[in-house]
Amino acid sequence: MKAxxxxxxxxxxxxxxxxxxxxxxxxxxxNYLCLSIDGLQHGMIGAFGNTWIQTPTLDALACQSALFxxxxxxxxDLSTTLNELWQFPTDYHKTLLTDDAxxxxxxxxxxxxxxxxxxxxxxxxxxxxxxxxxxxxNIATLADLLQQRTDEPFVFxxxxxGFRGPWDFPISYRQRYQVDExxxxxxxxxxxxxxxxxxxxxxxxxxAEAYSGGVSVLDDxxxxxxxxxxxxxxxxxxxxxxxxxxxxxxxxxxxxxxxxDLYGENVHLPLFIRFPDGFHSGFRxxxxxxxxxxxxxxxxxxxxxxxxxxxxxxHIAGGVTVMPDWFVYRKSSGTELYVKPDDRWEVNDVxxxxxxxxxxxxxxxxxxxQNHRHPGASRDLGIACDVGSSGFRLSPE
Numbered sequence: 001m002k003a004x005x006x007x008x009x010x011x012x013x014x015x016x017x018x019x020x021x022x023x024x025x026x027x028x029x030x031n032y033l034c035l036s037i038d039g040l041q042h043g044m045i046g047a048f049g050n051t052w053i054q055t056p057t058l059d060a061l062a063c064q065s066a067l068f069x070x071x072x073x074x075x076x077d078l079s080t081t082l083n084e085l086w087q088f089p090t091d092y093h094k095t096l097l098t099d100d101a102x103x104x105x106x107x108x109x110x111x112x113x114x115x116x117x118x119x120x121x122x123x124x125x126x127x128x129x130x131x132x133x134x135x136x137x138n139i140a141t142l143a144d145l146l147q148q149r150t151d152e153p154f155v156f157x158x159x160x161x162g163f164r165g166p167w168d169f170p171i172s173y174r175q176r177y178q179v180d181e182x183x184x185x186x187x188x189x190x191x192x193x194x195x196x197x198x199x200x201x202x203x204x205x206x207x208a209e210a211y212s213g214g215v216s217v218l219d220d221x222x223x224x225x226x227x228x229x230x231x232x233x234x235x236x237x238x239x240x241x242x243x244x245x246x247x248x249x250x251x252x253x254x255x256x257x258x259x260x261d262l263y264g265e266n267v268h269l270p271l272f273i274r275f276p277d278g279f280h281s282g283f284r285x286x287x288x289x290x291x292x293x294x295x296x297x298x299x300x301x302x303x304x305x306x307x308x309x310x311x312x313x314x315h316i317a318g319g320v321t322v323m324p325d326w327f328v329y330r331k332s333s334g335t336e337l338y339v340k341p342d343d344r345w346e347v348n349d350v351x352x353x354x355x356x357x358x359x360x361x362x363x364x365x366x367x368x369x370q371n372h373r374h375p376g377a378s379r380d381l382g383i384a385c386d387v388g389s390s391g392f393r394l395s396p397e
Contacts, residue, residue: 029091029153030276031238032298033146033229036085037218038078038100039163039258040244042268043345044215052177053212057223061242064274066283066303070341071271073246074290075317076260081245083108084292086157089299093152097145098159099138112157116145120165126189127168130217134168135160139221143228163214163248164258167191173213185209193257204251211250239298240274245291252345262320262329263346273297286341288314288322321361328361337361 042048046055047062048069075081079102086108088094094111098104099118109115118141121134130136138160146156166189174185183202186192192207222242229235247266249255259266271289274281280303287304288311289297296310297303304310307324314322319330327338327346337351337358351358 031153031234032092032155032241033234033238034085034155034157034241034243036157036159036243036245037162038160038165038245039248040215040218040270041163041211041247041250041265042244042270043265044211045270047272048270049344053215054176055215055219057219057226061222061226061240061272061274064278064281065240065242065272066275066280066285068271068273068285068287068289068297070286070307070322071243071269071289072314072322073267073269073316074292074314076246076262076266077317078102078245079106080317081291082106082159084290085245085294086111087292087295088155089295091153092155093150094155094157095145096157096159097138097142099134099165100159100161103159116141120161121168123166123168123189126171126174126187128170128172130170130173130220132168133170133217133221134165135162135214135217135221139225143225146228146232146234159245162218162244163211164191164246167210167214169210169214169217173216174210175213176216177209177212182209185213191258194251195255195257195259197254199251199254199256204256207256208250211248236276238276240272241294242270242272242274243294244269260318262316262318264327264344267316267320286324287311288324290314323361326357326361328358 044050044053045062046053046059047067073081074084082103088111094113096104096109096112096115097118098116099120101117101120103109104115104117118138121132121137127133138158142156142158167186168189171185171187174187178185183206186206186209192210194203194207226235229238229240246258247264247269249257249259249261249263249265252265253261253263255261271294283303283305285303285305286307287309288307289304290311293310312323316322321328322340325340327340327343329336329338329346335351335358336346336349337354338346338348339350
């Protein structure tokens with residue numbers, strides 16, 4: 001189940017481009033294979049900026065796919081997110097595979113024609129070899145089920161607990177990211193859960209090493225799946241989606257674990273869409289998108305490229321509004337404001353220096369909690385804000 005993919009590609013970092021889908025529409029009825037990995041953080045993937053985790057398979061997949069740089073959760077409630085994602089086209093045989101009991105019993109799981117619940121391995125310690133991991137077991141089962149398919153067009157949705165489930169990743173994978181004087185990687189299988197204003201940097205590093213090892217485990221298991229799809233000829237008639245439904249906190253904002261904070265590490269999600277035969281490979285979209293938009297991406301004639309082409313503003317349940325230039329987080333302790341896309345990790349809160357910006361943003365974003373679909377609204381404020389030490393100065397276009 002191990003295939004080697006060593007593709008190297010240079011990504012288009014420009015504004016993107018509109019891409020017609022005529023070739024896709026000419027396929028009789030493309031299949032859809034959708035993988036949602038819970039807890040997979042956007043910032044831990046090379047295609048989205050990570051520089052230290054070795055992910056040759058994900059790198060190759062990124063070269064072959066359309067990438068969506070500004071894909072955000074609409075909620076950290078998994079049930080709500082799946083309800084938005086499971087808006088399937090008709091005339092397809094729909095199959096669900098999951099290792100999450102809650103997902104298997106989801107109120108909308110009845111939309112599937114067939115459901116398969118994966119056995120969740122019960123362990124006290126990490127496994128020694130990749131073949132013993134939950135990721136490997138899940139992907140191997142997925143391949144087995146695909147091999148049993150009929151000629152009927154299908155939608156196959158595989159949802160895995162991923163990084164919000166037990167961390168059974170081998171210690172050898174975790175140690176790949178331990179360098180020189182670094183602490184030993186976190187060796188537990190239980191999900192880390194650490195909160196505090198002053199988390200020990202060594203603890204944070206140890207958990208990051210373990211998480212990075214898990215990403216490499218995912219990468220190696222995906223290599224086998226991609227090789228299987230090619231051998232079966234499914235790469236020529238199947239759209240492959242790889243995404244996350246929630247991220248994971250690695251100490252960016254005083255927490256390590258699966259918490260409910262609405263900062264980017266939890267709500268900014270990776271989204272790959274690989275169309276058959278290399279259609280749209282290398283395309284990067286800056287459009288603001290959420291799970292409810294996924295099937296629109298697959299059925300519209302045009303892939304969106306500009307930041308406000310689908311939405312001028314999007315809302316995340318719990319108090320966050322994201323616009324092309326701003327990230328607003330309304331908390332009980334006060335409202336925070338971050339410059340986007342420059343302040344990727346929400347480090348420099350400029351609310352105190354730009355109160356007039358907050359007022360104007362509230363005026364156009366507080367609209368009964370619904371996403372704005374009028375392009376350009378967030379850029380028509382006529383405001384300027386000098387945020388000093390951040391080095392940014394925003395002014396009307």
